[in-house]
Amino acid sequence: MLLKSRLESNELLALRYLSRRMELTEKEKYHYLNLEKGYEGELQFDLLAKSLKEERYIINDLLLEVNNNFFQIDCLMISQGVIHILDIKNYHGDCYFEANKLYSVATKREYKNPIDQLNRSANLFRQFLQNLRQNFLVEASVIFINPEFTLYHASMDKPFIFPTQVNRFLEDLNKTPSKLNESHKKLAQSIVSLHKTENPFTSLPKYNYEQLHKGIYCNTCKSFKVYKKNNILLCSNCGGKEKIETAILRSAREFMLLFPEQKVTTQSIYDWCNLDVSKRTICRILKKNYTTIGSTNNTYYQC
Ligand SMILES: [Zn+2]
CATH class of the missing domain: 1.10.10 (Arc Repressor Mutant, subunit A)
Incomplete structure (x- = not known):
């Protein structure tokens, strides 16, 4: 049962709009495209997760706070005997793991350590449960969703689920019977009610009204080359039409x-x-x- 579905964050939406109306710096562009990619990966996982059977609550895209520490959970799944915390990564290409850090083979760029992020969220979530006086087993994993992703040098004990393992991970879940009761329901409801909407992690470029490109752009190709004909907005770039x-x-x-x-x-x-x-x-x-x-x-x- 899906209790909270996924929507683009306001940060992603704002960056999407700004990217069409102003020149983003390379760094801002990189951040923006990462958010787009991340969101796309999460949607892909949601599609696969539709195959889940048995009774469970799925709560997507959570922002929680415990003792002034904010943490995000891409997908939280409450089954009968366990709560899964899933961090979904849409990394692409070849990466390698060295001294607990993850690097791209092609660019040598360092990614945020997914294990540190995961452990932090899992520990804070355990504290969060304690504060609610709830005692559940919590299992945390990073799901690499992109089939074009390869990670070298990762040992088997890491909490990673690779693209070739995602289906089996879901199949294994389906093989374990799960019946939910009133306490699962109460827990799920309190988690959803404690979700924060104001995200302190948000990082947007500085902008003001004057500097932004005004006008309506085409919903299909994003070009501003549009004109009005009767009640229709027509795009001279791609031929797109919109009321x-x-x-x-x-x-x-x-x-x-x-x-x-x-x-x-x-x-x-x-x-x-x-x-x-x-x-x-x-x-x-x-x-x-x-x-x-x-x-x-x-x-x-x-x-
Ligand atoms: Zn167009």
Whole structure:
């Protein structure tokens, strides 16, 4: 049973939007593409995890806090006798393991040590359970999901599940009967209720409204070469089509995420979209889709 599904983090969304509207530095780009890749890997694992049978709770994408320490869990699985903490890595290419560190063979770039990260999360999660006065066996593993990944020099005692082992890992889970009771349910509910939405790990580039490229880009190819024809937004780059209303709402969501402190008004969305539509159209779309707040002269909108 899936108790919490996975969505793009606000950090990933913000970087995605910013990458289309400003020039990211190499470092920012690298961070952004890593987040995209990581998210893609997590979705791939979710697809495989659909084959899981027996009773269990699956809670994805958790951010928890214990004694002021935040920790993230990509996938938490509560089965009858064990809780699995899974860290999903979408690494690609050849890597090697040396002195407890992981390096890319091609670039010699060092990756964050997946075992340190995993142990930290597992230890903090055990403390978290203790605080809830719960006593469950916790097993933590790193899942390397990308079939194009090879790791050299990793000893067998490492908590790694390689691409060629993921299916067997899931099959083994399916072979162990699991029945959940009231205490599993209570635990799962408290975990979900303690999930934090404000992530202190977030790292975004500095940006301001003036510097960002305004306008609506094509939803397919991300080009700003779009124009309006009746109620449709057309892309002269790829021929993509989108309803004007959908495109404006999509851009309004970007505005809200990138500038949470600014009010969503007809004027602000009109400026942000920078499109050949009347303010009346914008006003109608915002009214129809959001809650109107305030009087005629200073109306703004909320989700
Ligand atoms: Zn396009």
